[in-house]
Amino acid sequence: MLKCNFQFHYNQFNIHAQFEMTDQVLAIVGASGSGKSTVLKNIVGVLTPEYGEISFRNRILFHHQQGINIPTYQRRIALIFQNPLLFPHLNVLQNLKYAEKLVEKSQRKFELNHVVELLELDHLLKRKVNQLSGGEAQRVSIGRALLSSPDLLLLDEPLTGLDTRLKNQILPFFKTIKIQTNLPMIYVTHHLDEVSFLEAHTLTISRGYLKDI
Template identity: 45%
Template sequence: MIEVHARLKRKHFELDASLQLTQRVNAIYGPSGSGKSTLLSIIAGITQPDSGRIMINGECLFDSELQINIPIHGRKIGLVFQDGRLFPHLTVEHNLSYALNFTPVQKQQFQLKQIVELLEIGQLLNQRPHQLSGGEKQRVSLGRALLSSPRLLMLDEPLASLDERLKGQILPFLKRVADEVEIPMIYISHSMEEILKITDNIIDIQLGKIIN
């Protein structure tokens, strides 16, 4: 279970959110500026809230009262952003294998071959990011996140920068990961049509507050 209570006040924005996620695949829905990405950033440890608590499967990652704040690398959260964020100087294979460096072999949940087959990216292994389409970059980014053996996978608007044709190409792979990979997943998007192809466990956030 994922439990989040977070308050964050900035000059032009205030987030006050509490949620409990008991399903394996969840989505956070809302328009641009509603606080979706801010909430993801807080869970991941990129942004520290003013107050609150974050628990994943009974382990405390952040508690303002107890002064607990596990750093980003210690939270073991796999992140996929809309721009992919691959290392431009590395091949696809080395981008993927890079994620394995941070997990002892005995604790690795996946092998490189498994992820390559799951996402059908074998033909891309010797290419560099500038040679890939937007959809291919996102598949590689997703693979790298999975190879980090995360306790939680979070995807922040992973299709936002893609046209409709490329969205149609990568959605089946996102659905495959949601169906086949036994890792809790939070999918963030402003598109309800897109979300409903992944899950029907939806949290609605508006102006920094959870609506349902």
């Protein structure tokens, strides 16, 4: 499904990523600073590898030798960070609709009503974003990501910064997304309990090395 074989470096730090994602949910686990976010940023296209290739369902997203580098907005990959990025001047419903409108009707994968129901956002729709708790804001950002109709969802430590109660509230939503949609997801975390809850195939990254062989 997703095939990565690339290298990237910051000044002192090298990434060597060579893996193939075949399961619906892949977890990438590693210590702080091991390169997890950097790998995701190369996949989504906000960073560009120096060498190698990235393809998803046989569509080449990046190919160094062939000079192919599909821009982020054409990759159809959504990235959710630990801090939700929402439009502060819009309410929850407007934030959701904004994402939905970016996608042509014929290309839409999820119904707004279904996402609202899935993430239990019904009672929050009229709220301004600054009136949401951290966990509620994260649910809205997950909803927005789904409504952008991605082919692949990347989650970068989406529960970090939330207290245990909120973690326990949100983690089941990822499981629901896994079960109710067939959306492929890469889930980056330090926490093995989240990985086992999601029953995800797991790869370990260590000092920039992420290999499945």
